[in-house]
Amino acid sequence: MSQGISNQGKKQMIKDIIRELHKGMTPQEAKEKFVKEIGSITSFEIAQIEQELINEGVPVDEIKRFCNVHALLFESILSESLKNVDYPVHPVNLLKQENQQIKGLTERIKRVIQENDIDKLKDLLEQLSKVDLHYAAKEHLLFPYLEKHGFMGPSKVVWGKHNDIRSMMKEAIANFKETELEDYLKKYLEPLIEEIDSMIFKEENILFPTALEMLSPQEWVDILKEMKETGFAFVKLPATLDKLIDEFEKSLSINPTVENDEVIFETGKLSLTELESILNTMPVDITFVDVDDKVKYFSKSKDRIFLRTKSVIGREVRNCHPPQSVDRVMQIIEWFKKGEKDSVDFWINFKGRFIYIRYFAVRDKDGKYLGTLEVTQDITQIRDLKGEKRLAD
Structure with missing residues (x-):
């Protein structure tokens, strides 16, 4: 591996790889060549070099040939970075940021109650109802990976608590101003806030530490990529990361193929018999x-x-x-x-x-x-x- 290679050297390597891609080199082969001859490079450096090449007159369509390689390099960089839970876009870090926002809302609701400023309460409740997205991200991303490691508790227990909170939230919104304030607080709002705060405590002290111990950096990369699908309640992925994930997904997207009587799709595989039966069973x-x-x-x-x-x-x-x-x-x-x-x-x-x-x-x-x-x-x-x-x- 070359040490201390200049930005100009990296730029020339990218130019060479673009030419090789034009001749038929695969993105994976290009990535391996780059890592072997260049070593480490940040995603920012790659984007900077790509822009310099455009400024120098290299056609954008040619630069696009490197996008899939960029995405694969980005995955390696990200996998290394996600060994550190404090990395800004680590899924656990993002979920913790969400918890800070959720906790901020529950504290504001408590203050509003103390100040008897009930007019603000409905709006705060509507904002807090977005906690559903936070729970969905855990259910559809974190829990399946924990199950792969034989840890079934969250799916069996925590998901049920999520649904309890969803039902309580629905009732709290539906009964707002339909019940005497004192009864409303005691029956609907205070139990809801207590459950949400309790869930934050369980996530921070039990669920997240367990997940960090069990899941590999590559699994965190996979979770992060799919977090675009579930979305977030209160935080957003940085725009640059968002774009790179798109590029990575594009580089890995596969066309359906048939292998051993199974059709292999991007999202799973079905036997020909299963596929035909599903199509005929649809209502x-x-x-x-x-x-x-x-x-x-x-x-x-x-x-x-x-x-x-x-x-x-x-x-x-x-x-x-x-x-x-x-x-x-x-x-x-x-x-x-x-x-x-x-x-x-x-x-x-x-x-x-x-x-x-x-x-x-x-x-x-x-x-x-x-x-x-x-x-x-x-x-x-x-x-x-x-x-x-x-x-x-």
Whole structure:
């Protein structure tokens, strides 16, 4: 590994790698070459060099070739940094920052109660209700990784406490000013604040230390990348980190492949039998028309609303509709192809049932049009639903 290499040397290395990428070198190979010959480099340095290359006239499209390498280098840098819990964007650090905001809100609510400034209370409660996002991040990111290490307690116990707090929050908001203040505080608000403060204590003193002991730096990197999906209640990822995570995800995105009778997707894998059974079990009828306007697939659900026969496969979609509606169907497909619309919906009464029909433009990750999906659903019973029916019911 070269020691003390200059910024100019690093810049030349990036130029060389861009040329190699153009010839077919993979981002992973480029990353390994860079680490071997350059060694350590900060994400800021890489961004700086990329900007200098643009200023020197290197085409942006050429620089883009290096983006995936940048992202892979960033992952290595991040993995090393996340060995330290005090790193500003360590997931535990971000969750602790959220706890500071949550604790600040509960303290303000206590002061408002003491000052009898009830007008501010409703707004503070609405702000505090965003604690739901904080809990969701733990449930969907932290708990699964703890389970992989055989630690099931949080999923079994803490998740239940989260839901208790959510129910208490809902009741506290719903009963605001509907109950005498003294009764309201005693029955709804004070127990809620006590539970939220107690959860902060449990996170800081039990959950987070346990997670730090069990999870590897790479697992924290994976959690951080997915935190974009769950979102945060009270903090934001730095814009530069946000961009780099996007680049990293792009570099790792995979196209579905079939291997040993399994379709491997970016978000999991299914056997061909599982996949077909899922499509046929969905409570909707689906028909897919490909990029050439030919019917390519339809699901075979048990209670299909509109008749489909296998003879329709390969048929021009314009020949599948009566003259009165064919122009409308083709207009929708044209909108989808031009990118003018992404979906169109209709609803009709059919044989005493209320039918919801939706058309969706199907596009790949780069936005390229692949075809049109028709989704038909009998929503007669859905329209009649009232109130709530929870899983526990």
